[in-house]
Amino acid sequence: MTAPQQSGTGRPAFPLAWGPGGLDTGGRPLVMAVLNVTPDSFYDGGRWVDPAAAVERGLQMLDDGADMVDVGGESTRPGSHPVDSSEELERVVPVIEALHRRAPEALISVDTNKAEVADAALDAGAAVINDISGLTFDPSMAALAARRDAGLVLMHIRRRPAEMQRDPAYADVVEDVAAFLTDALSRALAAGVDEERIALDPGIGFGKTLEHNLALINRLDRLHRLGRPVLAGLSRKSFIGALLGNEPGARLAGSLGAAVAAAVHGAHLLRVHDVKETVEALKVAEAIAAGTAPDSGER
Numbered sequence: 001m002t003a004p005q006q007s008g009t010g011r012p013a014f015p016l017a018w019g020p021g022g023l024d025t026g027g028r029p030l031v032m033a034v035l036n037v038t039p040d041s042f043y044d045g046g047r048w049v050d051p052a053a054a055v056e057r058g059l060q061m062l063d064d065g066a067d068m069v070d071v072g073g074e075s076t077r078p079g080s081h082p083v084d085s086s087e088e089l090e091r092v093v094p095v096i097e098a099l100h101r102r103a104p105e106a107l108i109s110v111d112t113n114k115a116e117v118a119d120a121a122l123d124a125g126a127a128v129i130n131d132i133s134g135l136t137f138d139p140s141m142a143a144l145a146a147r148r149d150a151g152l153v154l155m156h157i158r159r160r161p162a163e164m165q166r167d168p169a170y171a172d173v174v175e176d177v178a179a180f181l182t183d184a185l186s187r188a189l190a191a192g193v194d195e196e197r198i199a200l201d202p203g204i205g206f207g208k209t210l211e212h213n214l215a216l217i218n219r220l221d222r223l224h225r226l227g228r229p230v231l232a233g234l235s236r237k238s239f240i241g242a243l244l245g246n247e248p249g250a251r252l253a254g255s256l257g258a259a260v261a262a263a264v265h266g267a268h269l270l271r272v273h274d275v276k277e278t279v280e281a282l283k284v285a286e287a288i289a290a291g292t293a294p295d296s297g298e299r
């Protein structure tokens with residue numbers, strides 16, 4: 001096996017076959033833009049429930065430099081309960097369809113843990129399934145991802161969102177999450193999903209204390225041993241509020257600090273609400289880590 005290429009911040013680059021040309025995980029972390037078409041997401045809930053507004057928001061985030069847009073129709077914030085698949089379908093399908101029509105080359109993922117919703121989202125133009133349950137909530141998800149040749153994010157979660165923040169405990173959070181993701185990856189491969197279509201995510205905030213979240217972000221590089229790109233969702237999450245004593249609306253600076261730290265510690269992709277600001281922060285961090293500007297010429 002040839003050694004994977006290293007980026008400026010020392011991440012090994014793994015091939016990621018999402019979209020027609022695949023994604024380059026060898027440069028600065030790629031940006032997955034969050035587009036929640038829900039009434040109750042912890043930060044953008046209620047803002048994009050009108051499908052036309054959601055589509056404009058998606059196009060704006062692509063213009064701002066997003067590498068892909070992640071459309072979600074069910075909040076999985078701590079304490080949340082699942083919505084019916086019919087409701088989730090009604091929320092996400094029209095938005096994915098219209099976004100795909102307006103920007104046919106854009107890479108779209110669907111944030112769902114239900115195979116039925118994922119299937120319809122793929123028909124509507126999504127190419128990636130972002131499953132926050134790491135294939136544990138819906139027994140048909142792995143086979144669906146394989147049959148549809150979809151990209152797949154496998155995320156770690158402990159229990160269900162409704163009860164995940166009740167006394168989270170691990171023997172060793174970094175090793176326990178790595179073991180969960182190793183298992184999820186094996187199940188995906190056994191179902192026939194192409195390895196190059198899979199990314200892994202430690203699930204920041206999903207059944208974790210502040211200490212657990214910090215340890216996981218600090219050791220994102222541990223997941224490189226699984227041989228797949230690492231995605232992290234840190235944007236405006238409560239661990240930032242716990243550190244700064246502020247509400248989601250005031251967590252932009254904290255989120256940018258977290259994004260840069262995650263890049264340094266090994267994230268290949270970041271799931272964010274604030275695309276333009278994050279892309280700029282990552283470009284600067286990456287250039288400094290590489291010690292050279294991506295194009296020549298001093299400014």
Ligand code: HH2
Nearest residue numbers: 036041042075076077153155201204233
């Ligand atoms: N976090 C959220 C939702 N989906 N997917 C991945 N892969 N990783 C994450 O960390 C992640 C995720 C929660 O954030 P958000 O979508 O903004 O909120 P809500 O669940 O309230 O809709």
